[in-house]
Amino acid sequence: MYQVGVIGLGHIAAQYSTPEEEAPYCHVGGLRYSNNVELVAVADIAEPARDEFRTVWGKVFPDIRYYGTSTALLESEQIDIVAVCVRGPAHFAVTMEVIQAHPKAIFLEKPPTCSLEEMDIIVAAAKAKNIPITVSYSRHWCPHILQLQELVHNGLIGEVKTVVGYGSGAFLSFVSHVTDLICQFAGYCPETVFARGRVKGDAPQGYEPEPNIEGMIIEFSNGVTGIHIGNEGEHGSFYVDVFGTEGRVQAGMYIPPAAYDKEGHPIDLSQYNMPANASVFQIAYDQIADYLDGGPLPHCTNDAWVAVNEIGFAGIESTLTNRMIELPNANRTRKVFANG
Numbered sequence: 001m002y003q004v005g006v007i008g009l010g011h012i013a014a015q016y017s018t019p020e021e022e023a024p025y026c027h028v029g030g031l032r033y034s035n036n037v038e039l040v041a042v043a044d045i046a047e048p049a050r051d052e053f054r055t056v057w058g059k060v061f062p063d064i065r066y067y068g069t070s071t072a073l074l075e076s077e078q079i080d081i082v083a084v085c086v087r088g089p090a091h092f093a094v095t096m097e098v099i100q101a102h103p104k105a106i107f108l109e110k111p112p113t114c115s116l117e118e119m120d121i122i123v124a125a126a127k128a129k130n131i132p133i134t135v136s137y138s139r140h141w142c143p144h145i146l147q148l149q150e151l152v153h154n155g156l157i158g159e160v161k162t163v164v165g166y167g168s169g170a171f172l173s174f175v176s177h178v179t180d181l182i183c184q185f186a187g188y189c190p191e192t193v194f195a196r197g198r199v200k201g202d203a204p205q206g207y208e209p210e211p212n213i214e215g216m217i218i219e220f221s222n223g224v225t226g227i228h229i230g231n232e233g234e235h236g237s238f239y240v241d242v243f244g245t246e247g248r249v250q251a252g253m254y255i256p257p258a259a260y261d262k263e264g265h266p267i268d269l270s271q272y273n274m275p276a277n278a279s280v281f282q283i284a285y286d287q288i289a290d291y292l293d294g295g296p297l298p299h300c301t302n303d304a305w306v307a308v309n310e311i312g313f314a315g316i317e318s319t320l321t322n323r324m325i326e327l328p329n330a331n332r333t334r335k336v337f338a339n340g
């Protein structure tokens, strides 16, 4: 069992779900159902957050230790996997501190960084210590999406040509989930980005406001085109239509999986053992544990999340300059208040 420590006890760590749910959408809910990892310690600078955690999750995790700072947790515990669940602007300082403590793996919430300069520093520091960083584009690990990814990879719809993503909101803090979903089916090899967006609101000193997406075209080096078209699709947000030479699939956490042949006839997916639902966090932690046992790199790890983050910053750059941006971004210093 790999020992896990969670830093930040807010919504995504513990508050989006309760212990009663079968497929909880929060870190500790997924940890609870994994046979490969166990929660041993948590930290939050806010006492009310620690109190709420104890009230809601205390009976599920009676033996864990509580800390008032990440520093106290990291100094007192031998943690294998550290989950960084503070908000975006705090990611850099906390993640760098975690890297210095040298855990076996880090599970970092999205959006990973507020600038590409921060990303470069984190990536170099983690690489120097051989610590994989997995970023929590969490809907990625929805069981039926993973199965569709595998089926598409194995040729269910021929060669993938275009992936259309549906989602709205801030480039890094929110719609990056859909950017990752596009990459999940297109590949993590983006080359150019052209985007339209809208800047709204202010940002604290030292930051620029984070624009919202209106549309984005991503060219991938394998010839696939990714297109963000906002949330005007038939099912709202958080899904993709994947168009191949032999058919199409529709994949998203909140819609049933669907596939169609070239003529538009539905493909019966029941023949492919579509998996039962489970907590996406359980699956993500299990992938990390499997990697530590000698398995493949977890999804959304290292180069994969770097590609998604490069796309997000390129979308912002393109919005602000009205130009197509080649990746990797030349501008590494733009610092965005990505407070998701």
Ligand SMILES: NC(=O)c1ccc[n+]([C@@H]2O[C@H](COP(=O)([O-])OP(=O)(O)OC[C@H]3O[C@@H](n4cnc5c(N)ncnc54)[C@H](O)[C@@H]3O)[C@@H](O)[C@H]2O)c1
Pocket (backbone or CB within 6 Å): 007, 008, 009, 010, 011, 012, 013, 043, 044, 045, 046, 049, 068, 069, 070, 085, 086, 087, 088, 090, 094, 109, 110, 111, 136, 137, 138, 139, 173, 339, 340
């Ligand atoms: N994967 C998803 O679907 C999803 C959904 C929501 C939020 N998120 C991401 O999760 C992160 C947290 O968002 P949230 O909505 O849970 O935030 P939140 O504000 O609900 O919780 C953050 C917690 O971190 C604590 N904190 C802040 N700085 C700290 C520090 N230095 N050390 C220890 N604790 C500290 C705060 O006291 C707070 O309790 C963000 O990056 C956000 O984008 C992801």
